[in-house]
Amino acid sequence: MIRQTLLLAVVLCLAVVNVNALTMQIEPKTQECFYEYVENGKTSIILYQVIRGGLLDIDVRIYDPQGNTIFSRLHFDTTMKGRQSFTAATSGAYKLCFNNEMSRFTAKVVTFTWSFEDADNSFVKGDALSPMEQSVQKIERVLQSIVMEQKRMRFREQTNRDTSENTNARVVRWTIIQVLVLVSMGVGQIWYLRRWFDSKSTQRV
Amino acid sequence: MNIKSISLLVVLSTLLLVQSCSALYFELNGGTTKCFIEENPKDTLLVGNYVLEDLNPQAGISTPLALSVIVTDPENHEVLSKQMGASGRFAFQTLIGGEYKICISTNSSKWFGPTIKTRLHLDIQVGANANDYEEIAKVEQLNNLEISVKRLNDRVTQVRKEQSYQKAREITFRNTSESTNSRVMWWAILQVVVLCLTGMWQMRHLKSFFKAKKLV
Numbered sequence: 001m002i003r004q005t006l007l008l009a010v011v012l013c014l015a016v017v018n019v020n021a022l023t024m025q026i027e028p029k030t031q032e033c034f035y036e037y038v039e040n041g042k043t044s045i046i047l048y049q050v051i052r053g054g055l056l057d058i059d060v061r062i063y064d065p066q067g068n069t070i071f072s073r074l075h076f077d078t079t080m081k082g083r084q085s086f087t088a089a090t091s092g093a094y095k096l097c098f099n100n101e102m103s104r105f106t107a108k109v110v111t112f113t114w115s116f117e118d119a120d121n122s123f124v125k126g127d128a129l130s131p132m133e134q135s136v137q138k139i140e141r142v143l144q145s146i147v148m149e150q151k152r153m154r155f156r157e158q159t160n161r162d163t164s165e166n167t168n169a170r171v172v173r174w175t176i177i178q179v180l181v182l183v184s185m186g187v188g189q190i191w192y193l194r195r196w197f198d199s200k201s202t203q204r205v
Numbered sequence: 206m207n208i209k210s211i212s213l214l215v216v217l218s219t220l221l222l223v224q225s226c227s228a229l230y231f232e233l234n235g236g237t238t239k240c241f242i243e244e245n246p247k248d249t250l251l252v253g254n255y256v257l258e259d260l261n262p263q264a265g266i267s268t269p270l271a272l273s274v275i276v277t278d279p280e281n282h283e284v285l286s287k288q289m290g291a292s293g294r295f296a297f298q299t300l301i302g303g304e305y306k307i308c309i310s311t312n313s314s315k316w317f318g319p320t321i322k323t324r325l326h327l328d329i330q331v332g333a334n335a336n337d338y339e340e341i342a343k344v345e346q347l348n349n350l351e352i353s354v355k356r357l358n359d360r361v362t363q364v365r366k367e368q369s370y371q372k373a374r375e376i377t378f379r380n381t382s383e384s385t386n387s388r389v390m391w392w393a394i395l396q397v398v399v400l401c402l403t404g405m406w407q408m409r410h411l412k413s414f415f416k417a418k419k420l421v
Contacts, residue, residue, distance in 0.1 A: 020228060020229040020328060021329070022229065022241055022327070022329065023241060023242040023243065023244075024239070024240070024241055024242065025240065025242065032231070033231060033232070034229055034230070034231045035229070035230050035231060036228075036229050036230070109242065114229055123338070123342075123349045123350075123352050123353045123356070132350060133349075133350060133353075136350060136353045136354060136357065139357055140353065140356075140357060143357060143360055143361065143364075146364060147360065147363075147364060150364060150367055150368075150371075153371075154244070154367070154371060157371065157374060157375070157378065158244070160378065161374070161377070161378045161381070164378060164381045164382050164385065165381055167385050168381055168384060168385040168388065171385060171388050171389055171392060172388060172392070175392035175393075175395070175396065178396060179395070179396060179399050182396070182399055182400060182403060183399065183403060186403035186404070186406070186407055189407065190407055190410055190411065193411065194414060197414070197418055197420075
């Protein structure tokens with residue numbers, strides 16, 4: 001049992017070499033925090049994006065293991081690029097928080113990636129690399145950036161599609177409401193006018 | 206060196222490894238559910254590895270930690286529903302493209318104790334990253350270069366799959382936009398027609414009303 005747990009922990013460690021990405025819905029008036037153990041001197045790159053919800057704004061904060069705020073920003077996805085990197089001054093668990101407390105009704109869907117700058121993910125490592133191995137390494141690096149960009153574009157498309165569907169629903173809803181208001185106003189005017197004449201002629205208008 | 210010392214060495218080294226690395230983690234209290242969204246094209250493998258840490262271990266009777274994972278597909282059908290122990294792994298293959306919801310919760314408070322506070326180390330890998338290349342290299346006996354090329358192959362296939370998924374979604378998006386465009390026009394025309402009709406009805410009604418009252 002213990003052996004299995006350790007084995008799984010080792011598997012998890014091996015899996016960690018890849019990039020950690022999560023997408024989560026943050027309810028109004030709540031905040032969600034994530035921790036990552038960073039060693040002294042390592043540079044972390046955090047990419048985040050708000051995909052859904054209101055003005056696409058979220059409060060982002062990063063804390064160091066001692067609890068000091070190393071980064072704090074109100075992020076608007078329409079105008080800002082969600083990218084932040086920092087170098088760890090001490091080893092410890094760094095905390096990343098997404099705060100939706102400024103919103104009263106809208107939940108926000110936030111996606112983020114926590115990666116390390118010099119994480120070498122490839123199988124071919126070492127100094128004396130043959131030209132073939134060097135090529136493979138270069139392709140791996142470029143492919144990684146293609147995958148990241150594709151992911152980002154997908155999230156943008158999702159946001160645009162949500163806006164479009166929202167617009168569509170709004171057009172129908174508000175037009176129906178407008179027609180109803182128009183008709184009731186017309187009927188109401190006539191009724192009101194009639195009331196003036198139907199009352200006793202001695203009564204003043 | 207005998208078997209016992211070798212196994213001790215293995216255990217110690219793995220302990221060291223555990224100490225020095227931990228995936229992204231967050232706090233999960235007993236009874237609460239945390240949901241993650243993963244959007245994927247169809248025929249994508251999704252693997253989740255996790256380790257659940259008990260933050261307040263209590264001596265004596267303690268119910269073992271259990272994690273419940275429920276995955277729902279874009280049409281709200283349950284794809285996976287598992288109860289697992291303190292560490293484990295779950296995997297599923299997407300049959301349709303779209304948003305998958307992965308909901309995770311621990312068992313709620315022990316009978317008479319305070320709420321369980323746990324720390325969940327979670328790692329979700331999608332598509333080509335979900336394959337275990339070390340394992341494949343061992344099984345198929347490939348050298349470093351060959352396994353690298355195999356991995357590149359898989360990742361490029363994933364990129365292509367993603368692109369065709371995007372193309373299909375863009376078609377839906379375009380349909381919605383065009384539908385909105387035509388709707389704006391037709392509903393506005395309808396409004397103008399209703400306005401004119403209401404105006405005409407009003408005038409006709411008033412005219413007949415005044416005639417009845419012998420005012421005109």
